[in-house]
Amino acid sequence: MNVITIIPPLVQLNAPYPSGAYLTSFFKKEGHDAQWADLSIELFYEIFSRSGLEKLFSLSEKTALSMADKAEKNGDDNTAFNIRRYISQKENWIEWIDFITAVLSGGGAREKEHQFLYSPFAPRGQRMENFLEQLAQDGREPSVDDVRFLCSYALADLADYITAVFDKEFSLIRYAEALTVDERTFAEVEKGLDSPILEHFYKTVLERWGTTVIGGLDPAIFSKTLICISIPFAGTFIPALYTARFLKSQYGQKFFICIGGGFVNTELRELRDASLGKYIDAISYDRGYGSYKALFDNTVLESVETAAESMIANPLYKLRIFKNGKVIEPVWQDEKLEKYETEITAQIIPDYSDIDFSRYLRMCDDKNAMHRIWTDGSWIKAYLAHGCYWHRCAFCDTQLDYVCAYRPVEVRNLYEGLLKTAREKNVYGIHFVDEAMPPVALKKFALENARHGNPLYFWGNIRFEKAFTKDLAAFLSYCGLGGVSAGLEVAAESGLENINKGTDISSIVSACAALKEAGVLVHAYMIFGFWYDTTQTIIDSMETLRQFYSAGLLDSCFWHKFVLTKNSTVYTEWKEGKQKKLQPIELKSDKKGGLFARNNIHFKGENQYDKFQLPLENSLNCWMHGDGLEKKVQKWFDFPVPPPTVGRDFIEKKIEEYEEKNRKRGAGLNDKTAQNLWWLGGTPVLCGLSNSSASEYRWLYLMEEQSVPSKLIDIDILLALRPEVTEEVRVAALNTITASPSVISNLKKLLGRGLVLLDF
Numbered sequence: 001m002n003v004i005t006i007i008p009p010l011v012q013l014n015a016p017y018p019s020g021a022y023l024t025s026f027f028k029k030e031g032h033d034a035q036w037a038d039l040s041i042e043l044f045y046e047i048f049s050r051s052g053l054e055k056l057f058s059l060s061e062k063t064a065l066s067m068a069d070k071a072e073k074n075g076d077d078n079t080a081f082n083i084r085r086y087i088s089q090k091e092n093w094i095e096w097i098d099f100i101t102a103v104l105s106g107g108g109a110r111e112k113e114h115q116f117l118y119s120p121f122a123p124r125g126q127r128m129e130n131f132l133e134q135l136a137q138d139g140r141e142p143s144v145d146d147v148r149f150l151c152s153y154a155l156a157d158l159a160d161y162i163t164a165v166f167d168k169e170f171s172l173i174r175y176a177e178a179l180t181v182d183e184r185t186f187a188e189v190e191k192g193l194d195s196p197i198l199e200h201f202y203k204t205v206l207e208r209w210g211t212t213v214i215g216g217l218d219p220a221i222f223s224k225t226l227i228c229i230s231i232p233f234a235g236t237f238i239p240a241l242y243t244a245r246f247l248k249s250q251y252g253q254k255f256f257i258c259i260g261g262g263f264v265n266t267e268l269r270e271l272r273d274a275s276l277g278k279y280i281d282a283i284s285y286d287r288g289y290g291s292y293k294a295l296f297d298n299t300v301l302e303s304v305e306t307a308a309e310s311m312i313a314n315p316l317y318k319l320r321i322f323k324n325g326k327v328i329e330p331v332w333q334d335e336k337l338e339k340y341e342t343e344i345t346a347q348i349i350p351d352y353s354d355i356d357f358s359r360y361l362r363m364c365d366d367k368n369a370m371h372r373i374w375t376d377g378s379w380i381k382a383y384l385a386h387g388c389y390w391h392r393c394a395f396c397d398t399q400l401d402y403v404c405a406y407r408p409v410e411v412r413n414l415y416e417g418l419l420k421t422a423r424e425k426n427v428y429g430i431h432f433v434d435e436a437m438p439p440v441a442l443k444k445f446a447l448e449n450a451r452h453g454n455p456l457y458f459w460g461n462i463r464f465e466k467a468f469t470k471d472l473a474a475f476l477s478y479c480g481l482g483g484v485s486a487g488l489e490v491a492a493e494s495g496l497e498n499i500n501k502g503t504d505i506s507s508i509v510s511a512c513a514a515l516k517e518a519g520v521l522v523h524a525y526m527i528f529g530f531w532y533d534t535t536q537t538i539i540d541s542m543e544t545l546r547q548f549y550s551a552g553l554l555d556s557c558f559w560h561k562f563v564l565t566k567n568s569t570v571y572t573e574w575k576e577g578k579q580k581k582l583q584p585i586e587l588k589s590d591k592k593g594g595l596f597a598r599n600n601i602h603f604k605g606e607n608q609y610d611k612f613q614l615p616l617e618n619s620l621n622c623w624m625h626g627d628g629l630e631k632k633v634q635k636w637f638d639f640p641v642p643p644p645t646v647g648r649d650f651i652e653k654k655i656e657e658y659e660e661k662n663r664k665r666g667a668g669l670n671d672k673t674a675q676n677l678w679w680l681g682g683t684p685v686l687c688g689l690s691n692s693s694a695s696e697y698r699w700l701y702l703m704e705e706q707s708v709p710s711k712l713i714d715i716d717i718l719l720a721l722r723p724e725v726t727e728e729v730r731v732a733a734l735n736t737i738t739a740s741p742s743v744i745s746n747l748k749k750l751l752g753r754g755l756v757l758l759d760f
């Protein structure tokens with residue numbers, strides 16, 4: 001049958017969201033005629049193009065000018081000036097927009113960049129001007145190398161105009177998010193459907209896409225078309241619903257329309273509002289492989305029109321059906337299908353064949369190196385494992401498949417597939433979207449990369465834990481790892497225990513230090529406002545974070561406010577009578593139709609630490625730029641807070657422990673552990689040839705020169721331990737090493753100086 005997966009707008013602009021790639025791969029494996037469409041990037045170009053801006057300005061000019069008049073009347077001259085400037089420069093925006101998007105997608109005419117930067121006839125908005133002013137304050141003239149920044153801010157300026165004048169639900173990377181995350185009923189959410197961007201721009205995208213893609217489907221099998229609309233985030237739900245409504249109105253019952261994806265899996269598990277049946281036929285939960293397999297194996301799709309009736313007697317695995325005003329509940333457990341999902345997960349390789357990566361924009365709006373990784377690069381997204389290998393943190397959605405169902409992927413198979421995609425698409429960066437990349441799988445992937453000549457650069461989420469030793473970090477970096485992000489959550493020993501993080505400050509410091517020394521970018525997520533938090537615990541966490549920055553252990557960090565979710569361990573434990581400090585507030589159920597998004601739960605005292613947010617963010621922003629690190633943490637608050645109970649040298653001492661441990665690393669090398677030796681140093685160069693007894697080898701390791709007397713090492717053995725060397729050559733070298741205690745003894749002198757000893 002025909003299967004089409006749609007990614008609705010709006011998601012990030014730099015890379016396609018991977019659910020379409022995974023589902024399409026699965027559908028093809030099942031023998032279907034499958035394809036996927038990223039309608040998010042299509043909507044972007046529908047707006048941010050010459051014809052798009054012509055339409056935008058013609059639709060919004062009147063409103064814009066009356067808003068400007070109103071602002072002026074209210075004494076807001078700045079807003080009035082800014083709005084009028086857009087209209088006055090509309091021809092300039094229209095003239096330059098294709099250049100702007102071309103620059104950000106890696107094309108564009110270099111010569112025109114000079115003009116865009118220096119010409120007084122190029123368009124300018126507030127954000128662009130702020131950027132140029134900042135350069136002036138830094139004592140620097142803008143140069144043509146700044147044009148990518150300027151183009152990124154130009155898009156942000158245009159987005160500001162759209163939000164202010166045309167459609168308040170619009171932002172560059174999400175649409176109408178607030179409508180779906182606040183406490184609303186489905187009927188209230190539905191009201192967001194007829195908004196201007198969807199009606200005037202997205203509808204055109206759907207019409208064009210419908211003509212080319214759906215018009216091209218084989219009419220003989222047209223009655224058997226499954227449409228899967230993936231909804232990864234709240235900011236894609238309204239456009240997803242709009243998509244479904246459009247398809248139903250245009251093609252009636254010819255399609256069986258399902259929604260699924262991250263937002264659905266977390267927030268809409270209990271959505272049973274029968275009126276959803278106006279738009280969709282079913283909700284598919286979790287990975288989707290099991291539910292779609294159940295659907296395919298059921299005769300229901302033979303006749304889409306009578307689907308629901310036949311299913312009433314036979315509900316399907318993880319598929320909630322909406323039909324003829326009825327809602328048919330899913331079956332949540334099925335041993336056979338669960339086994340099938342595990343097999344698929346292990347073997348699946350995301351299929352990006354339908355995607356043109358050259359259309360994605362490498363946004364350049366932050367100088368922080370780690371932040372840039374997120375937006376500046378068209379990453380191929382994939383995962384090394386489904387779920388989290390720890391899946392025990394108290395605050396996390398540990399009851400849900402995407403966390404608790406840890407299923408590893410067959411790494412070599414995945415590597416081959418991703419490398420093939422990289423070569424076909426000319427994109428050599430992999431973003432692993434794992435909840436936490438398992439260290440063993442990560443090492444395997446890294447080794448595969450080295451043995452293929454290190455063509456791929458990769459990054460993703462990890463857990464800060466002791467597995468990430470100094471040697472493993474260096475090994476991974478050598479083999480292409482460029483950045484990691486991980487939850488530090490609460491920088492205090494007792495806090496880590498409270499949330500059952502499964503790691504401790506020593507391990508976190510050691511992982512961060514190891515990764516930073518190896519040149520890997522490190523980002524940490526912090527959380528405040530936990531159910532057990534006090535002012536003191538937050539201040540202590542903040543002080544520890546300050547020390548992390550002071551010691552250069554982090555590149556970037558975000559503070560998030562704790563949100564209690566229905567599928568978290570802590571909520572489950574509260575229901576079991578544990579977690580006495582937590583006091584959840586029952587969800588309001590008096591609204592007709594019940595609440596729409598149901599995962600978040602209020603709890604008593606949840607807002608008491610809101611006033612900490614701004615000082616926490618302000619201090620962090622300064623620390624990220626190396627400022628204010630000496631300032632006492634209490635001084636960031638304009639209300640009284642106690643001093644931290646953490647010693648000023650707390651992290652320094654942890655770093656000393658880490659270094660001491662590494663100094664003793666040689667003790668762990670013997671004929672058995674030697675199997676895990678790897679040489680990461682440069683090629684040793686013989687020096688002092690004129691005096692052979694004093695000759696020595698020198699080489700570089702992590703940018704530092706190293707040396708040993710030449711008689712101590714056998715270069716051939718060392719070079720055979722490089723990750724890129726074949727297994728056959730490596731095994732021969734290891735046999736020589738393990739056969740000779742003196743070789744092992746000499747190798748101990750090279751540990752940490754180019755030679756690394758991994759734990760696995």
Ligand code: SF4
Pocket residue numbers: 388389390391392393396397398403435436463487
């Ligand atoms: S917070 Fe991260 S490490 Fe902890 S269980 Fe969730 S996914 Fe795993």
